[in-house]
Amino acid sequence: xxxxxxxxxxxxxxxxxxxxxxxxxxxxxxxxxxxxxxxxxxxxxxxxxxxxxxxxxxxxxxxxxxxxxxxxxxxxxxxxxxxxxxxxxxxxxxxxxxxxxxxxxxxxxxxxxxxxxxxxxxxxxxxxxxxxxxxxxxxxxxxxxxxxxxxxxxxxxx
Numbered sequence: 001x002x003x004x005x006x007x008x009x010x011x012x013x014x015x016x017x018x019x020x021x022x023x024x025x026x027x028x029x030x031x032x033x034x035x036x037x038x039x040x041x042x043x044x045x046x047x048x049x050x051x052x053x054x055x056x057x058x059x060x061x062x063x064x065x066x067x068x069x070x071x072x073x074x075x076x077x078x079x080x081x082x083x084x085x086x087x088x089x090x091x092x093x094x095x096x097x098x099x100x101x102x103x104x105x106x107x108x109x110x111x112x113x114x115x116x117x118x119x120x121x122x123x124x125x126x127x128x129x130x131x132x133x134x135x136x137x138x139x140x141x142x143x144x145x146x147x148x149x150x151x152x153x154x155x156x157x158x
Contacts, residue, residue, distance in 0.1 A: 024048065028056040028072075031065035037075070046077045053084035062092045066100045079110035088115030094122040094131055106134055 024044060027036040036056065040046050049055050057077035060068040073079060082088055090110040093101040102119070106112065112119035112135040123131045132138055 021048065021050075024056065025050050025054075025059060028059035028065075028068070029063050031060065031063065031068050033065075033068050033071060036060075036068065037071055040072075040075050046072060046075045047081060049081070049083075053082070055081050055083075055089070057081070058083060058089045058092065061089050061098070061101045061105065062096060064096065064098050064101065066098070066104065069101050070104050073104060073108045079105045079108045080114055082115055086116040088119060090135075091115045091117060091119040091122045094119045094128055094135075095126060097126075097128065099131060099134075102131055103134060112136060 024036060024039055025048075026032075027039075036044075040056075047055055047057075050059075055077065057069065057072045057079065058081065060072060079089055088110070090102060090105045090112055093105060110119075117125065120132075120135050120137050122128070123135055
């Protein structure tokens with residue numbers, strides 16, 4: 001777990017603390033808004049990560065819990081955190097076909113070009129053409145490499 005009590009090694013944490021963290025990760029997976037949001041509102045770090053680097057937001061989004069996903073974002077969850085495998089939250093939502101969650105993540109600033117594969121590549125691989133515009137590209141623009149966003153191209157001076 002990351003962002004645990006003072007970033008301690010989980011092995012040195014009391015068993016009750018580890019059990020509590022597991023309950024919170026389970027709450028994210030099962031969509032238990034009341035339990036998870038109460039804990040966050042009481043001080044649980046919103047970007048808490050498990051032993052695989054999955055955040056509460058990643059678990060909620062991957063399980064398809066739209067309202068919990070939006071509530072975690074509203075409480076400051078980082079939509080651009082990657083897990084230990086370099087997977088992004090938005091790419092997972094694209095893979096699962098959760099369009100409402102993809103829109104919520106992108107609206108919250110999720111970068112579709114982060115991760116391996118990234119969200120644009122996932123949309124291309126899994127035929128999610130309906131999400132290409134939301135992710136900032138068009139079907140024909142996706143090939144082996146993901147296009148660079150126009151805003152990051154160097155400007156030429158005359």
